[in-house]
Amino acid sequence: MNDQPTLWDDTEQLLSAWRLWQVAQGLSHRTYEERENTMRHLFTYTGATPRTLSAFHIIVYCGREDLSTVSRWSYHTTIRAFCAWMLKTKVRGDDPTDETPRPKRPRAKPRAIPFGVVRDIYAKANRARTRAYILLAVLQGMRIHEIAKIRGEDIDLERGTITITGKGGATELVPLHREVRALADEMPKHGYWFPAYTVEGCVGRKAVYAAVKGTMQRAGHPTLKPHQLRHAYGTELLACGANTRVVQGLMRHVDISTTELYTDVLWESKVTALGALRLAA
Numbered sequence: 001m002n003d004q005p006t007l008w009d010d011t012e013q014l015l016s017a018w019r020l021w022q023v024a025q026g027l028s029h030r031t032y033e034e035r036e037n038t039m040r041h042l043f044t045y046t047g048a049t050p051r052t053l054s055a056f057h058i059i060v061y062c063g064r065e066d067l068s069t070v071s072r073w074s075y076h077t078t079i080r081a082f083c084a085w086m087l088k089t090k091v092r093g094d095d096p097t098d099e100t101p102r103p104k105r106p107r108a109k110p111r112a113i114p115f116g117v118v119r120d121i122y123a124k125a126n127r128a129r130t131r132a133y134i135l136l137a138v139l140q141g142m143r144i145h146e147i148a149k150i151r152g153e154d155i156d157l158e159r160g161t162i163t164i165t166g167k168g169g170a171t172e173l174v175p176l177h178r179e180v181r182a183l184a185d186e187m188p189k190h191g192y193w194f195p196a197y198t199v200e201g202c203v204g205r206k207a208v209y210a211a212v213k214g215t216m217q218r219a220g221h222p223t224l225k226p227h228q229l230r231h232a233y234g235t236e237l238l239a240c241g242a243n244t245r246v247v248q249g250l251m252r253h254v255d256i257s258t259t260e261l262y263t264d265v266l267w268e269s270k271v272t273a274l275g276a277l278r279l280a281a
Contacts, residue, residue: 011043014050018085026169030145030205038078050086055099062103073103110262112235113228117221124219129194130211132183137212137229139177140164141251144212144226145205152189157181164252172252234262 015036022032043049046057062076079097086092113121118138125131136142136150146164154163155176162176176184187193192202212226230251237247248259 010051011049014086014091015039017089018082021085021089028145028167028169035078035081038075039082042075042079050082050091053083053096055096058096058100062100069103069106073105076100076103107261110231110234111225111228112231112262113221113224115232115236117219117224118229118232121216121219121221121224125215126218127211130215132187132193133208133212134215134229135180135183137226138233139180140174141230141233143167143230144208148194148205148208149202150193152184152187152191152193155184155187155189157184166252170252170254174250174252231262234259238262 018039019032019036022035042057042061043053046053046061048054048057058076058079062072062079067075076097080095080102083092083095083097087095118134122131122134122138125134133147136147137144140162142150142164143166146166149165156162157176160176160181161173162180163171163173165171194203194208195201196203196207209226212229216222216224216226234247234251237250238244242250244256244259244263247262248256251259253259
């Protein structure tokens with residue numbers, strides 16, 4: 001019997017090793033899970049393996065006409081990360097992405113929801129847990145996965161702060177909104193605010209997403225997505241007069257240019273500013 005691993009076995013071993021590398025980097029479970037899914041699909045779609053992957057395979061995969069600009073950039077970024085890891089760990093002596101075009105990163109704009117619509121959605125929430133999800137998203141700017149794992153220990157009522165662990169495990173301390181403070185009085189002081197119903201640990205991010213998405217649909221907004229509540233948070237802060245640096249801190253953006261994207265959606269403010277210009281005496 002041949003004890004040598006098949007090409008697919010070798011692929012599995014390399015993907016597992018790459019996952020351990022990413023865990024050691026401190027990347028989130030969501031990040032390395034999505035990256036791994038992308039690489040698996042690449043290998044299935046092209047018939048390549050990590051050791052036979054070529055520039056041609058990558059171009060075929062990223063050059064599909066059905067891909068959006070965002071997907072094309074995202075997939076190529078993941079493939080570059082995997083190839084860089086193979087080069088660094090001496091799995092291969094070359095990086096096939098060096099011979100491929102690099103898609104431009106799209107300048108995505110936030111898709112904010114007017115606060116009037118947010119209030120309609122909140123009114124349609126038929127469970128206290130779902131209402132809490134919405135409050136945390138739109139009054140603290142929390143992402144879905146951040147909401148899922150919030151704990152009583154993250155709230156300091158005496159100081160009026162909330163500790164949020166976000167992308168890549170980055171932890172930030174931000175002021176506690178008064179309505180979230182009132183919510184905290186009703187929630188557990190220790191452990192997860194939203195424990196899972198059937199297993200140990202917190203509720204999954206998919207469950208949070210489904211609950212908020214379902215509420216949006218009942219409110220008559222089926223095309224909206226839960227993450228847009230965070231966009232509404234950032235846009236409303238700017239509309240209320242907060243400067244960009246303050247909003248950057250409240251949204252926990254590493255780069256100020258990300259926050260500046262939110263200024264692009266303040267159409268009414270642009271109209272008002274333009275209307276203030278006078279040439280005639």
